[in-house]
Amino acid sequence: MSLAFTATRALRASKWQSTLRTAAAAVVTRQGLRNYSSSNGLEPLYDRLHEILPKHAQDVKEFRAAHGGDTLGILTVDMAYGGMRGIKGMVTETSVLDADEGIRYQGHTLMELQETLPRGPGGQEPLAEGALWLLLTGELPTQEQTTLLSKELARRAELPHHVVQMINNFPAELHPMAQLSAATTALHSESKFAKAYASGVPKSKYWELTLEDSIDLIAKLPVIASMIYRNVFHDGRTVGTIDPDKDMGANFASMLGFSDEGFIDLLRLYLVIHADHEGGNVSAHTTHLVGSALSDPYLAYGAALNGLAGPLHGLANQEVLSWLTKFKTRLGEGDDWHANLTKQRISDEVWNTLNSGQVIPGYGHAVLRKTDPRYTCQRDFALKHLPDSDDFKLVSMLYEVVPDILLEHGKSKNPWPNVDAHSGILLQHYGLTEMNFYTVLFGVSRAIGVLPSLVWSRSMGLPLERPKSMSTPGLKAFVAAARSELKEKQQRSKYV
Numbered sequence: 001m002s003l004a005f006t007a008t009r010a011l012r013a014s015k016w017q018s019t020l021r022t023a024a025a026a027v028v029t030r031q032g033l034r035n036y037s038s039s040n041g042l043e044p045l046y047d048r049l050h051e052i053l054p055k056h057a058q059d060v061k062e063f064r065a066a067h068g069g070d071t072l073g074i075l076t077v078d079m080a081y082g083g084m085r086g087i088k089g090m091v092t093e094t095s096v097l098d099a100d101e102g103i104r105y106q107g108h109t110l111m112e113l114q115e116t117l118p119r120g121p122g123g124q125e126p127l128a129e130g131a132l133w134l135l136l137t138g139e140l141p142t143q144e145q146t147t148l149l150s151k152e153l154a155r156r157a158e159l160p161h162h163v164v165q166m167i168n169n170f171p172a173e174l175h176p177m178a179q180l181s182a183a184t185t186a187l188h189s190e191s192k193f194a195k196a197y198a199s200g201v202p203k204s205k206y207w208e209l210t211l212e213d214s215i216d217l218i219a220k221l222p223v224i225a226s227m228i229y230r231n232v233f234h235d236g237r238t239v240g241t242i243d244p245d246k247d248m249g250a251n252f253a254s255m256l257g258f259s260d261e262g263f264i265d266l267l268r269l270y271l272v273i274h275a276d277h278e279g280g281n282v283s284a285h286t287t288h289l290v291g292s293a294l295s296d297p298y299l300a301y302g303a304a305l306n307g308l309a310g311p312l313h314g315l316a317n318q319e320v321l322s323w324l325t326k327f328k329t330r331l332g333e334g335d336d337w338h339a340n341l342t343k344q345r346i347s348d349e350v351w352n353t354l355n356s357g358q359v360i361p362g363y364g365h366a367v368l369r370k371t372d373p374r375y376t377c378q379r380d381f382a383l384k385h386l387p388d389s390d391d392f393k394l395v396s397m398l399y400e401v402v403p404d405i406l407l408e409h410g411k412s413k414n415p416w417p418n419v420d421a422h423s424g425i426l427l428q429h430y431g432l433t434e435m436n437f438y439t440v441l442f443g444v445s446r447a448i449g450v451l452p453s454l455v456w457s458r459s460m461g462l463p464l465e466r467p468k469s470m471s472t473p474g475l476k477a478f479v480a481a482a483r484s485e486l487k488e489k490q491q492r493s494k495y496v
């Protein structure tokens with residue numbers, strides 16, 4: 001390693017640490033875990049959860065005692081081969097997805113939450129901390145409860161030195177999502193759950209320790225993400241600091257290097273709408289699965305981020321922008337592309353993509369069968385803040401053209417756009433143009449949903465997840481035996 005390189009890295013580390021000292025300045029004292037009640041700013045949240053979660057666990061116990069043997073549906077061979085679509089095989093309490101209506105967080109649609117969750121000062125969009133309180137408790141938070149979480153997240157944002165060093169040592173070519181997942185996994189060193197488990201903490205305390213780690217991780221993710229962004233795209237120079245009097249979205253924007261009020265509000269909206277999508281999606285399911293082995297929240301979420309980094313899941317937001325950018329280049333030089341934009345050109349481009357065996361990124365969904373309401377939220381944001389943007393016009397034209405083509409193509413069960421079809425052009429508008437970074441923003445948000453879900457799972461004492469798998473010979477034998485048993489039964493009933 002050259003001296004100059006080492007010096008730059010050392011400078012970066014010291015700059016980040018001075019940013020983080022601002023956050024650390026807000027730290028009162030780092031108390032021992034079990035003493036959370038004396039100094040932990042989350043005391044009101046703990047008090048509420050101590051009322052809500054044990055009651056819920058008791059309700060589940062009684063429900064299972066009465067209905068544990070009731071059936072939930074039929075399993076088919078196609079379901080086993082087809083990614084388990086439609087199998088009701090797990091429980092997630094924080095959110096439920098309806099194929100037509102979209103997601104509800106603890107019973108509330110995103111449109112309702114845009115109206116009811118507390119907003120940032122001067123902003124029009126809901127605060128992520130409000131969504132976090134709702135997902136954890138099932139209750140809409142007051143402004144005071146939301147502010148409590150903002151302050152606690154700022155207080156817990158500091159990164160351990162080894163994670164700062166690790167991020168600064170990543171090569172710039174390493175994809176930001178790989179950096180995010182590695183740094184998240186390395187935070188395992190901080191896990192209060194893992195330490196308490198090793199010292200024999202009783203099961204009844206698991207959810208509290210999971211909550212402690214989850215809030216710590218949600219607090220640290222924006223710092224990790226900002227470090228990655230500044231290192232990969234801006235020579236590691238830090239520009240913003242954490243202000244304990246500001247909300248998560250405002251602090252995150254500042255650390256990324258953005259001060260535009262429109263961008264801050266977009267980030268707040270982004271953090272809320274990407275947080276949760278019931279339990280079966282790849283990132284939520286991975287968190288649940290890995291967490292079910294009692295791996296701590298850092299290990300579970302690190303694994304989830306690796307799934308989110310896949311092009312059929314969270315990376316689709318990067319893929320969309322990449323597709324749009326290539327298309328624009330084919331349309332014309334520089335800014336001239338929009339002069340040549342027609343529905344026919346879009347149609348040709350979409351067919352070319354399909355005919356070359358690729359998917360149209362941002363379209364289709366494993367569960368949704370209508371336009372994703374998260375797409376609509378973002379479209380409404382664009383109509384309000386950037387109605388004249390050429391990129392927005394392009395995305396809107398795609399919305400008019402792509403669904404009919406996908407229907408004609410005849411494969412996709414859902415021809416409508418999902419969340420990833422829209423997010424990139426909003427970020428572009430405010431100058432966050434580095435598309436390889438987009439899934440990292442998704443990764444910061446998704447923690448706000450799946451980690452509360454992990455807290456609920458631990459409070460209910462859900463066991464290790466371990467479904468039965470079959471081989472093809474095994475399935476064939478099973479099906480043949482079932483058919484002959486049915487035939488025998490039919491024959492017997494003929495003679496009775």
Ligand SMILES: CC(=O)SCCNC(=O)CCNC(=O)[C@H](O)C(C)(C)COP(=O)(O)OP(=O)(O)OC[C@H]1O[C@@H](n2cnc3c(N)ncnc32)[C@H](O)[C@@H]1OP(=O)(O)O
Nearest residue numbers: 312313316359360361362363364365366411412413414418
């Ligand atoms: C945050 C999120 O994760 S949202 C999803 C983000 N991902 C994308 O936008 C990528 C593009 N979309 C897709 O690949 C798919 O629609 C998925 C992965 C989201 C859902 O997959 P599935 O549930 O398997 O979709 P579905 O049952 O409709 O697939 C049937 C066929 O249609 C194809 N198909 C589905 N969506 C598309 C699409 N957008 N473009 C082209 N073909 C598609 C599938 O690849 C599949 O083809 P195959 O039979 O040759 O394997």
Ligand SMILES: O=C([O-])CC(=O)C(=O)O
Nearest residue numbers: 276277280281282366367
């Ligand atoms: O629900 C899914 O399968 C994918 C998705 O939209 C998400 O996780 O946000």
